[in-house]
Amino acid sequence: MSRTLRALVYGDVDLNLIDGSAVWAQSTVQALSRAGCEARLVLKSPVRTGRLTDPLAELPGVTLVHPHEERLLPGLADRPMSAVQASAVLTRLDEEEPCDLLVLRGRRLVTRIVADGVFDGRIWAYLTDIPQSAAEMTEAARADLVRIAEASHRLLCQTEELRCLLETWVPEACGKCVLSPPAVPEPDFPVPDRDGAGRPRDPLPHGPLRLVYTGKFAPRWNTLPMTRLPELLAERGVPAELHTVGDKIHDDPGHPDFQADMARALAATPGVHHHGGQPREEAMRIAAGCDVGLGWRDPVLDSSLELSTKVLEFGALGLPVVLNRTPAHEALLGTDYPLFVPGRAALEDAADAVARAVREPEARRLAAYRCREAARHHTLDGAAARWRAHLGRAFPAAPGEVTARQRPLRVGVAGHDLKFLTRLLDHFRALPGLDVRVDAWPALARHDPDASRELADWADVVVVEWCGPAAVWYSRHKRRGSRLIVRLHRFELDAPWPGQVDIDAVDRVVCVSPYYARRTRELTGWPESKVVVVPNWVDTDQLDRPKAPGAHHRLGMIGIAPSRKRLDLGLDVLEALRARDRRWHLSVKSKPPWEYWWIWNKPEERAHYDAVLRRMQTSPLLEGAVVFDTFGPDVAGWLRRVGHVLSTSDDESFHLAPAEGMASGAVPSLLPWPGADEIYDQRWIHDDPVAMTEAIAALGEDGWRSAAEVARTQVREGFSLDRVAETWTELLVAR
Known part of the structure; x- marks a missing residue:
C-alpha cells in the first residue's frame, strides 16, 4: 500500500451486548487501525454502554458513526437498524467520503448490500452464518452465496474448513477467500503461570476451584446446565464455584422458559458468581483470576466450522479449557488434548473432565500450554499483519514509471482463453495509474x-494471450506509438499462426520456459531480443494451507487429457507403491477426456483411455485406489489431501500442477519431459516411473515434510504471483 486506505465497517451485531460477533467488530477495527487503515465503524444500535466502543474511540484513524444519534436516516427512532436501513446509511456515508473497502458481517445484511449494487467490488464479507453441510446447502442458498461472491472483492473466512466448504460449493469464491480467524488482545496485566513455563502453581491453591464462562447465554451453549457444575463437582469431592460474565441472554423460541430460567440460575444458584456485563478487558481480568475455562457446548454444534473466541481468550490468559472434542478443536489443540469432554458431552461428562483437571496436574498443565500456544497464533498483532498482507495484495503500489505519467497507462488484453491471466488481470486492474480493458x-x-479495432486504437500497450489468430490480427492493426506483447505457450508452435504474425509490429514475445523460448526462436527465426521468458504465476498464498490427515500417502494428478499427460505412467507409480503399502492412493482432478471433442474424436485417444480404465477395473492393486474428483477451480482445497503431485507427461510448456502442489506443501515428482530441468529443481525429476516410485517410497513421513518445505520455499522464490506480477508490470511500462 502506498496510501492510507479507508474502510467502512458494519456488522449486523449489537455492540451493547458482549458476544463473539460483537467482539469481532471491535477486534476488526483494532486490527485495521494497527494495519494503518482508516476505519469508520457504523453502529447498528444506539449506544447504551461503551464497554466495547470506548476502547476504540482513541485509536488512530478510527471514527465511530452513530446513525441514531447523528440522525443519518429518518425514522430510526431507538430501534436497531434493519438491513435495508443499514444499506441506506452506508451508501450515504460512502457518498460523503468514498471508502476503499466495506467490511461486513452477516449473510442477510451482505445479501441486501449486494442487491443494492452500490458497493460491488469493494465488499469484504465475513460470513459465518452460511450452510455448513451438504444437507443445508440448498440451491437457493448456493445461488445467494454465488451473488455475494461475485460482488465481493474478498470473502473473509474464519477457519480453513469454512474456506474449503465455500470454495467447493461456490466456484465463484475461489481465489477470493482469505483467512480471517478470531483475534484476541494480549493481556496488559500479569497472567498466572499454569503450564509449566515457569514454576507451576501446583497443586491448585486452597479454596474452591474457580470455573469461568464469558459470553452469551444460550441453550446450545450449555450455559444453564453449566450452573449445576459446582453441585456435581462437590459430589465428586471437588469444591468449586462458577464465575460468569455477560449480559446477553437469548430469547429462544424453541426454549420459551430459557430466558427466565437462565436469569434465575445466575442470580440464585449456590456457587455461581455472576459479574454481569463488563468491558472486554475487565472480563479478561476476572477470567485470569480463575482456574479453568469452560467452552463446553451442546453436541449439535460439534460440526460447526467456526472457532470459539472465548477459547482463544482463555488461552491468552493461560487458562486450560474444558470443551467438546470436535474436528475444529482437534485441529486447534491436538487430538491428544487432555480436557476434551468425554462420552456424549453430557453434563456428567463435563463434570468428569473438570474433575480430571483437578486430579491430574500434568493433564491440566498440558491443556494450559496447548491453549496458550493456540492463542499466540490469534493475537491482534497477528490479525493486523494479515490485514496488511490482504490489503497489500488488493491495493498494490504502482511503479514510479506509472505514477509519473500525466494520464493513466491504457492497457488492452485480448484473447479467446484468459484463464492463465486471471490474477494478473486482477493485479493490473488494482494498480493505480493503469486503465485496463479486455x-x-x-x-x-x-x-x-x-x-478489437477500438481497443487497438485506444491502448498504449496490448497484451495478446496465446500466439493465435488474435496475435495475427493485432500485429496487423497495431496503432503507431503503441506496444504489443504476445504470450506464446506450446501448442501454437505446431500451428501456422506464428508464421502469419507481423513480428516487426511485436515488441515482446513472452514464453513461459527457457526451453520453449529457444524452440520459438529456432522455429520462427524471430530476433532473440524480442523473445523473453516470464514463468507462469502461482498463487502461493492461496495454496499454502495445512495438509489433511493421510496426505503423505496420497498422490495427485491435475489434468489427464490428452493422452500425452500419461495417466498410465501415474498408475505404474501407484501400483508399485501399493505393492509395498496399501495406504497409497491416487486422486485425479480433471475433466474426463470425452468432454473435449477435439480429443475424443481421435480413435487413438479413445483407445488409450479405454485401456487405462480397463486396467483400473482389473488390477487387484488398483482396485478402489484411484479417485476421480470434479474438475473446478477449488484446487487449493483439493490439494490439502495430496502429498505428492505427479507430472508424467510426454511434454509440457511449463506444467503448473507441480508448482501448485509445491505451494501447497506437496512434493513434486516429474518425469524428464523436455525443459523440465530448466523450470524445476533436478531433485524432483526422475528418469522413469521406477525411479519415481523409489524416490517417493524412500521419503518417509519426516523426509516428506522436509522435502515439502524445500519445495514450498522454491516455488515462492521462483513463481509467486507477486514476483511474476512485478515482472509483467515492468513489461507493460517499458518504453
Missing part, C-alpha cells in the same frame, strides 16, 4: 472486429 474473443478465431 477484448474477449468468443472463440479461437472469432471476434468482433469493430471492438
Whole structure:
C-alpha cells in the first residue's frame, strides 16, 4: 500500500451486548487501525454502554458513526437498524467520503448490500452464518452465496474448513477467500503461570476451584446446565464455584422458559458468581483470576466450522479449557488434548473432565500450554499483519514509471482463453495509474472486429494471450506509438499462426520456459531480443494451507487429457507403491477426456483411455485406489489431501500442477519431459516411473515434510504471483 486506505465497517451485531460477533467488530477495527487503515465503524444500535466502543474511540484513524444519534436516516427512532436501513446509511456515508473497502458481517445484511449494487467490488464479507453441510446447502442458498461472491472483492473466512466448504460449493469464491480467524488482545496485566513455563502453581491453591464462562447465554451453549457444575463437582469431592460474565441472554423460541430460567440460575444458584456485563478487558481480568475455562457446548454444534473466541481468550490468559472434542478443536489443540469432554458431552461428562483437571496436574498443565500456544497464533498483532498482507495484495503500489505519467497507462488484453491471466488481470486492474480493458474473443478465431479495432486504437500497450489468430490480427492493426506483447505457450508452435504474425509490429514475445523460448526462436527465426521468458504465476498464498490427515500417502494428478499427460505412467507409480503399502492412493482432478471433442474424436485417444480404465477395473492393486474428483477451480482445497503431485507427461510448456502442489506443501515428482530441468529443481525429476516410485517410497513421513518445505520455499522464490506480477508490470511500462 502506498496510501492510507479507508474502510467502512458494519456488522449486523449489537455492540451493547458482549458476544463473539460483537467482539469481532471491535477486534476488526483494532486490527485495521494497527494495519494503518482508516476505519469508520457504523453502529447498528444506539449506544447504551461503551464497554466495547470506548476502547476504540482513541485509536488512530478510527471514527465511530452513530446513525441514531447523528440522525443519518429518518425514522430510526431507538430501534436497531434493519438491513435495508443499514444499506441506506452506508451508501450515504460512502457518498460523503468514498471508502476503499466495506467490511461486513452477516449473510442477510451482505445479501441486501449486494442487491443494492452500490458497493460491488469493494465488499469484504465475513460470513459465518452460511450452510455448513451438504444437507443445508440448498440451491437457493448456493445461488445467494454465488451473488455475494461475485460482488465481493474478498470473502473473509474464519477457519480453513469454512474456506474449503465455500470454495467447493461456490466456484465463484475461489481465489477470493482469505483467512480471517478470531483475534484476541494480549493481556496488559500479569497472567498466572499454569503450564509449566515457569514454576507451576501446583497443586491448585486452597479454596474452591474457580470455573469461568464469558459470553452469551444460550441453550446450545450449555450455559444453564453449566450452573449445576459446582453441585456435581462437590459430589465428586471437588469444591468449586462458577464465575460468569455477560449480559446477553437469548430469547429462544424453541426454549420459551430459557430466558427466565437462565436469569434465575445466575442470580440464585449456590456457587455461581455472576459479574454481569463488563468491558472486554475487565472480563479478561476476572477470567485470569480463575482456574479453568469452560467452552463446553451442546453436541449439535460439534460440526460447526467456526472457532470459539472465548477459547482463544482463555488461552491468552493461560487458562486450560474444558470443551467438546470436535474436528475444529482437534485441529486447534491436538487430538491428544487432555480436557476434551468425554462420552456424549453430557453434563456428567463435563463434570468428569473438570474433575480430571483437578486430579491430574500434568493433564491440566498440558491443556494450559496447548491453549496458550493456540492463542499466540490469534493475537491482534497477528490479525493486523494479515490485514496488511490482504490489503497489500488488493491495493498494490504502482511503479514510479506509472505514477509519473500525466494520464493513466491504457492497457488492452485480448484473447479467446484468459484463464492463465486471471490474477494478473486482477493485479493490473488494482494498480493505480493503469486503465485496463479486455477484448474477449468468443472463440479461437472469432471476434468482433469493430471492438478489437477500438481497443487497438485506444491502448498504449496490448497484451495478446496465446500466439493465435488474435496475435495475427493485432500485429496487423497495431496503432503507431503503441506496444504489443504476445504470450506464446506450446501448442501454437505446431500451428501456422506464428508464421502469419507481423513480428516487426511485436515488441515482446513472452514464453513461459527457457526451453520453449529457444524452440520459438529456432522455429520462427524471430530476433532473440524480442523473445523473453516470464514463468507462469502461482498463487502461493492461496495454496499454502495445512495438509489433511493421510496426505503423505496420497498422490495427485491435475489434468489427464490428452493422452500425452500419461495417466498410465501415474498408475505404474501407484501400483508399485501399493505393492509395498496399501495406504497409497491416487486422486485425479480433471475433466474426463470425452468432454473435449477435439480429443475424443481421435480413435487413438479413445483407445488409450479405454485401456487405462480397463486396467483400473482389473488390477487387484488398483482396485478402489484411484479417485476421480470434479474438475473446478477449488484446487487449493483439493490439494490439502495430496502429498505428492505427479507430472508424467510426454511434454509440457511449463506444467503448473507441480508448482501448485509445491505451494501447497506437496512434493513434486516429474518425469524428464523436455525443459523440465530448466523450470524445476533436478531433485524432483526422475528418469522413469521406477525411479519415481523409489524416490517417493524412500521419503518417509519426516523426509516428506522436509522435502515439502524445500519445495514450498522454491516455488515462492521462483513463481509467486507477486514476483511474476512485478515482472509483467515492468513489461507493460517499458518504453
